[in-house]
Structure formats: C-alpha cells, structure tokens
Amino acid sequence: MENNHFTQQRIIDSEEAKNDIKHEINLRPQKFDEYIGQDTIKANLQITIEAAQKRNEPIEHILLYGPPGLGKTTLAHVIANETKQNIKISSGPAIEKSGDLAAILTNLKRGDILFIDEIHRLNKQIEEILYPAMEDYALDLIIGKGPSARTLRIDLERFTIIGATTKVSMLSAPLRDRFGIIHHLNFYNQDDISKILKRSAKILTTKINQEATQEIANRSRKTPRIANRLLKRIRDYSIVKSNGDIDLKLCQEACTMLEVDELGLDAIDREILATIIHKFQGGPVGLNTIAAATGEDMATIEDVYEPYLMQLGFLHRTPQGRIATDLAYGHLGIENINN
Numbered sequence: 001m002e003n004n005h006f007t008q009q010r011i012i013d014s015e016e017a018k019n020d021i022k023h024e025i026n027l028r029p030q031k032f033d034e035y036i037g038q039d040t041i042k043a044n045l046q047i048t049i050e051a052a053q054k055r056n057e058p059i060e061h062i063l064l065y066g067p068p069g070l071g072k073t074t075l076a077h078v079i080a081n082e083t084k085q086n087i088k089i090s091s092g093p094a095i096e097k098s099g100d101l102a103a104i105l106t107n108l109k110r111g112d113i114l115f116i117d118e119i120h121r122l123n124k125q126i127e128e129i130l131y132p133a134m135e136d137y138a139l140d141l142i143i144g145k146g147p148s149a150r151t152l153r154i155d156l157e158r159f160t161i162i163g164a165t166t167k168v169s170m171l172s173a174p175l176r177d178r179f180g181i182i183h184h185l186n187f188y189n190q191d192d193i194s195k196i197l198k199r200s201a202k203i204l205t206t207k208i209n210q211e212a213t214q215e216i217a218n219r220s221r222k223t224p225r226i227a228n229r230l231l232k233r234i235r236d237y238s239i240v241k242s243n244g245d246i247d248l249k250l251c252q253e254a255c256t257m258l259e260v261d262e263l264g265l266d267a268i269d270r271e272i273l274a275t276i277i278h279k280f281q282g283g284p285v286g287l288n289t290i291a292a293a294t295g296e297d298m299a300t301i302e303d304v305y306e307p308y309l310m311q312l313g314f315l316h317r318t319p320q321g322r323i324a325t326d327l328a329y330g331h332l333g334i335e336n337i338n339n
Contacts (some may be wrong), residue, residue, distance in 0.1 A: 011229060011258050011266065027200050027228055028074050030081050036199065037192035037224075038071065041183045045075075048181060049082050058111045059083060060180030061134055061161045063119075065168040067307075069225030070185040072164040076115040079162065087113040092121030098129050102141060102154075105133055110157040119163035120170040127175050134161060134178045187222035190214070196224050197231055201246075206235045211248040219255060221264040221308055233258060263312060263331065268296070272305055273314060273332060276324045282338055284321030 029035040032042050045062075052059040062079070064072040080087035088104065095101050095116075108114060116122070122130070132138050139154040163179065165171060176182070188196070194217045201208045208231075216234065220227035237254035238246045259267040275293050276283050291298040296305075306322075309315040314328035329336040 011226075011233060011260055027203055029078060032078060032082060034199075035071070035075065035078050036195045037188045038075070038185055041075075041185065044181075044183070045079060046082075049079070053083070058085075058158045058160050061163070061178060063163045063165070063168075063171075063176065063179035063182045064185060065165045065182070066185030067187070067223070068166050069223040070187065071224055072185060073115070073117060075185075076113070076162045076164065080113045080115075083111070083113070085111045085113050085160075087115055089115045089117070092116060092118040095122060095126055098125060098141065101126055101129055101133075102139055105139055105156055105159075106154060108157055108159040111159070112157070113160045113162055115162045115164070117164045118166075119175075120165040120167050122175075124172075127172060130161075131174060131178060188224060189222070190217045193217040193220050193222065193224065193227050197227055200228050200231055201235075204232070204235060206231070206238075206244065206246060208246040209248070212246045212251040215248055215251045215255075215262075218262060219260050219264045226264070230255070230258075230260065264308070265331075268294075269305055269309060270332065272296070272301065273309065273324055273328045274334075276315075276322060277329065277332070277334055282329070282336065283323035284318055285323075286321045290322060 032046060035042060048059055059079070064075060066072065077087060086109070088108065090104060095104070104114065129139065129141075132140050133156060137156045137158055139156055141152045141154065143150050143152050161179075163171075168176070168184075194213050197208070197213050197216055201213075212234075216227060216230050220230060234246055234251055234254040235244070237257065238244050238250045241253070242250055255261070261270070272290065272294055275290060276285055279293055280289070287298050287302060290296075291301055294301070306315060306317070309328075310317065312327065314325055314331065316323045316325060326336055
C-alpha cells in the first residue's frame, strides 16, 4: 500500500506549494530595502545594477542557487523592480521545444528579464539554442530536415536571464559559464527570520509578541518560506482559539497541533530517527531498509528529510549506512545504550 505521508503538503516543507503562491506574492518584498537577509548578495547586486544603469546597458546574466524557500524568485522580482524592467517567468520543465524558447526570446524587449526557475531541468537541445542567445544575443534555428535543412539566425534585443536552481551541480558547465554573476543564497540566521516574521505579521495585520516571533523563528528551519507558512497557520489557530493575537502560549499550542517541534522537526522526521534508533540500534542501516521500515520513498528520504537532519547533526551518512547521533537520542529523549 502506498504511503500517503507526502501526498499532503508538510507544514515545514521548503518547496513551494500551490496555496503558497498567492500568499507569497502578498508578502514578497518589492525593493532591496524591503528584502531582509542575504546582505552581501544584495550589496553586490546593487553595485551591478547601478553600474549597468550608468553604462545604459542591461545587467549581466545572473544565476541564483541554493536550497528551496530562501528567496531566489523574490530576489529576481526585486532585481526587475530595481532596474525598472519587465520580467517574464518560465521554468526548465516548461520549455519543452525549441519553438517555445524562440517564442519567449523573440518577444523580449531591450533590458527585459527572463527568469527561468529550475534551470537545471532544461533539456540539452534547449541549452544548445540558449548558448548563442545568452552570449551573442542571436537565435540560431534549423529550418527543415535532411539535405535541404538550413540555419536561420535571428538577432535578439539585449536581455538578461536570471536562472534559479536548487541543484547547481546538475547545471552543465557550458551553461553555467555563460552567467556573468553567480550567487549562492545561504540559510537565514534567527534574527533575520524574526525580522521577516515581523514584517509579514504587519502585512497580515496580525499582532505577535517578541517571544512568539522568536519561537516561530526557532522552528522555521532557517527558511523564510517555512517561517511565513507557520505564521499563517498559527494566525489561523489564534483567530479560532483566541482574539487573533499571537503570544508564546498560543504559538506553542498551535505548533504542538501541527506536530512541529522546537527545532522544526515534524512527525515524519522524528519517525525516521526513532526507526533507526529503535529498530536498528541506531545504525548503521541502509537507506532502502529505512524506506521499507517507514513506508517512505527512498528518494524522498534522501532529498527531503535527511539534509535537515544532517544539518542539525542528528544523522550521519557513512559507507555502511545511516547512523543516528547522540544529539538525535537526546532530542527524542531516548537513552543511548550503545555508549
């Protein structure tokens, strides 16, 4: 029987959900002075934009990479607003045919920005067409087949591509090399997450005290998207259970109901750790065995659950398998009899 843990959106999943889009647009910063965190990247981009404006040229192609939920799409919109240029949005999987790309590129005006999310998922044929477009602002299309085939070159306006990816290692070297500016977005610190929550609460017209703000920040996995999602769920809880204002007690009650603990782990995270500890004496145990024991998909465990558990130091990957650490035992309140 197929496990349904992941068929419903996890509250602490950093991937964008459909019902996030409307709310994120409302909460999305429009300018650099509204965009909290990533200070070094912001400073560099501001110099890039100002220099390009003084030269009266479009900005260079920009690649933004890092884990989901850190603000790559938001930053692309901020860049468009700061440069006062139109932004067109697409994604790697959406551009399936060369004609799709040609239609997008030929409709771009000078200075326009094309934002390509999940750019690592572009197919190789599309990449080949994109190279001269990025480098020479020209589109080389092959018309016809066989001996009668000919190449047609279409000149393009000077535009800017902003690519975003969570898996920069999957980006081909030739494509990566055509980006003049590459920035890695890092996880946020607690202070910046708290500032983001205060700004979001103000936009949502929700009163929240400092203790509750800090509590949500602690549980947000250092990710703005998760922090905002938690804030909205806790706001709903406070409206039903109280007067809509969020204090520490209401915040903790809501998080208990959502099964998100003080470090941002949910029931599935804890189940994976508990399975390794109780059923396999803390490991080492193979990924396929953990998947079978928990009913979760192997790829989901490896790509979705494990990174944060490893970041916390709760899980180690070894050639022999996964091992739960002393920190994991302590967090779950289990005595490590192996020591």
